[in-house]
Amino acid sequence: MPSNTDFPHHTNSPVFPLTSTSNIFTDIRHYFLHRPKIKTLIKFNTVEDRHVYCESIMQRIGIDVDRYRLLNIHRIGIEAPASFLFNELMKWNGDSLCWPNHIAHVNLHDPALEEIQITLFGRAGIPADGKRNFFYPHFPQLFMLKALRIQPLPDQTDTDNARYFLYECSGGYPIGVFSIYVRTSIPERGEHAMSQLFFMVGFNFYGKTSLSKLNFINATWEGIHNRVTSNVVNRFKLLCEWKFEHFKNP
Numbered sequence: 431m432p433s434n435t436d437f438p439h440h441t442n443s444p445v446f447p448l449t450s451t452s453n454i455f456t457d458i459r460h461y462f463l464h465r466p467k468i469k470t471l472i473k474f475n476t477v478e479d480r481h482v483y484c485e486s487i488m489q490r491i492g493i494d495v496d497r498y499r500l501l502n503i504h505r506i507g508i509e510a511p512a513s514f515l516f517n518e519l520m521k522w523n524g525d526s527l528c529w530p531n532h533i534a535h536v537n538l539h540d541p542a543l544e545e546i547q548i549t550l551f552g553r554a555g556i557p558a559d560g561k562r563n564f565f566y567p568h569f570p571q572l573f574m575l576k577a578l579r580i581q582p583l584p585d586q587t588d589t590d591n592a593r594y595f596l597y598e599c600s601g602g603y604p605i606g607v608f609s610i611y612v613r614t615s616i617p618e619r620g621e622h623a624m625s626q627l628f629f630m631v632g633f634n635f636y637g638k639t640s641l642s643k644l645n646f647i648n649a650t651w652e653g654i655h656n657r658v659t660s661n662v663v664n665r666f667k668l669l670c671e672w673k674f675e676h677f678k679n680p
Contacts, residue, residue: 447668457530466664470504475549493633503630506663507623510674512612516593528665546575598677
């Protein structure tokens with residue numbers, strides 16, 4: 431996600447689409463309670479629909495997600511080139527206009543986004559030097575993301591101009607994979623914007639398929655996750671389109 435400091439703070443201007451959240455309560459308002467303008471969740475109406483998407487994910491990023499009980503994919507069209515979107519994602523430092531960082535705090539272990547720790551409400555419980563301190567705040571870890579592959583340029587055989595991040599999820603409730611994928615829109619699929627952005631997560635709760643079969647756990651998690659993710663990608667769309675327009679017309 432683009433960082434707060436990467437954009438001019440024209441918060442009084444009607445053309446600037448977003449303002450940053452300042453605390454946990456504004457995170458809740460903007461990401462949990464707010465109904466996003468564009469619906470982004472891809473729904474699988476049949477088992478066959480899900481299987482088609484699993485095969486597509488395998489072909490594009492080489493990961494088998496069919497073995498995970500939970501598979502959530504969000505998609506949104508953005509009027510900016512795929513390369514522009516990926517470059518904005520690469521600038522993410524956790525302090526983002528598009529992420530509820532006061533609730534799910536991002537701790538970057540390196541600037542290349544190879545390893546990301548997400549903690550609840552605050553900074554990581556272990557400082558950068560790896561040594562615990564009695565006076566250092568300890569916040570629960572939600573999960574760790576470790577890069578399996580970061581593809582900044584399309585493959586030579588790729589006609590869709592695709593770029594993506596692929597992470598292994600561990601150390602928390604989701605045990606599986608997470609990917610952010612951008613590509614040029616395909617008109618034959620009814621896609622009209624310049625590019626398409628996908629957020630995909632496939633996992634089992636704590637690595638156990640038995641827990642992931644419990645409907646009340648699934649329904650609660652999906653209700654929260656889908657609302658937050660949809661708001662994240664909607665905000666990212668607004669911000670990138672605003673910035674790309676200013677890039678073209680400074």
